[in-house]
Amino acid sequence: MGRSGRGQKHLRSSFWPSGGGIHHQPRPAGVSCPVPLLEASDLVRTYPLTDAPVPALRGVSLTVNRGDFVALMGPSGCGKSTLLQICGGMDRADGGRLCLDGQNVAAMGDAELTRLRRERIGFVFQFFNLLPTLTIQENIAMPLMLARLPEREAFARAAKLAERVGIGHRLGHLPAHVSGGEAQRAALARAVIHEPALLIADEPTGSLDSTNGARVLELFRELNRELGVAILMATHDASVAAAAGTILRMKDGRIQSEE
Numbered sequence: 001m002g003r004s005g006r007g008q009k010h011l012r013s014s015f016w017p018s019g020g021g022i023h024h025q026p027r028p029a030g031v032s033c034p035v036p037l038l039e040a041s042d043l044v045r046t047y048p049l050t051d052a053p054v055p056a057l058r059g060v061s062l063t064v065n066r067g068d069f070v071a072l073m074g075p076s077g078c079g080k081s082t083l084l085q086i087c088g089g090m091d092r093a094d095g096g097r098l099c100l101d102g103q104n105v106a107a108m109g110d111a112e113l114t115r116l117r118r119e120r121i122g123f124v125f126q127f128f129n130l131l132p133t134l135t136i137q138e139n140i141a142m143p144l145m146l147a148r149l150p151e152r153e154a155f156a157r158a159a160k161l162a163e164r165v166g167i168g169h170r171l172g173h174l175p176a177h178v179s180g181g182e183a184q185r186a187a188l189a190r191a192v193i194h195e196p197a198l199l200i201a202d203e204p205t206g207s208l209d210s211t212n213g214a215r216v217l218e219l220f221r222e223l224n225r226e227l228g229v230a231i232l233m234a235t236h237d238a239s240v241a242a243a244a245g246t247i248l249r250m251k252d253g254r255i256q257s258e259e
């Protein structure tokens with residue numbers, strides 16, 4: 001994975017001002033078979049529309065290990081967002097099995113799933129989902145506030161990360177008063193500020209110009225290589241997918257191939 005100690009130190013001092021996230025879980029030394037972060041088998045999801053139910057996932061299996069960078073590609077409507085929402089614990093499958101961080105999601109209550117999601121997963125939505133009444137800085141700081149970090153520290157880290165993704169000059173703006181690309185970068189900053197173990201991103205560069213798209217991808221690469229954050233990302237852009245180590249191609253609710 002090329003996770004050098006030097007890189008990690010550099011990243012923590014420049015990017016993560018507090019020197020770390022909020023999910024530290026020391027792993028016992030000498031564990032030779034680490035549990036996958038995400039293990040899905042035969043996931044099925046049918047949206048129950050009364051006239052004609054929509055089969056969005058028809059049996060999807062995938063595994064994401066620590067440090068993996070996986071891109072999901074496929075035509076519009078093939079089930080990418082549906083799969084990401086289930087893998088991120090935002091929605092539940094109708095069939096199949098999903099384990100997140102070694103825990104069977106089906107056996108977890110909603111509160112437990114929400115806690116796991118908050119602490120271990122970062123999610124960049126296809127349509128941002130910033131809270132409209134909070135400023136950009138407050139939106140970015142939200143995961144740290146939920147983890148009960150002092151407001152001052154949460155805001156300082158949010159400001160530093162906003163700078164890192166090029167929106168440091170928009171901290172006090174409401175989401176309605178920034179551009180689509182700025183909102184997308186704010187959503188990205190919010191998704192990674194707590195150093196999730198798994199980052200799930202739905203078309204994270206979809207509304208960015210090439211310069212800012214490249215900036216976001218660079219941030220993803222750093223998170224992946226230097227901090228070992230696993231990434232599962234849907235994209236329509238082959239050049240964005242090329243940053244990933246694995247490309248899964250979906251069609252009609254199934255994974256067709258793996259490259």
Ligand SMILES: Nc1ncnc2c1ncn2[C@@H]1O[C@H](COP(=O)(O)OP(=O)(O)OP(=O)(O)O)[C@@H](O)[C@H]1O
Binds near residue numbers: 048074076077
């Ligand atoms: N809430 C919903 N209710 C009913 N059908 C839905 C719902 N959400 C998605 N679908 C349908 O499920 C299928 C998969 O949708 P999904 O959003 O997962 O596709 P996608 O691959 O992410 O597409 P895109 O590339 O356009 O974002 C589509 O046929 C879509 O119309």
Ligand SMILES: [Mg+2]
Binds near residue numbers: 082126
């Ligand atoms: Mg989608």
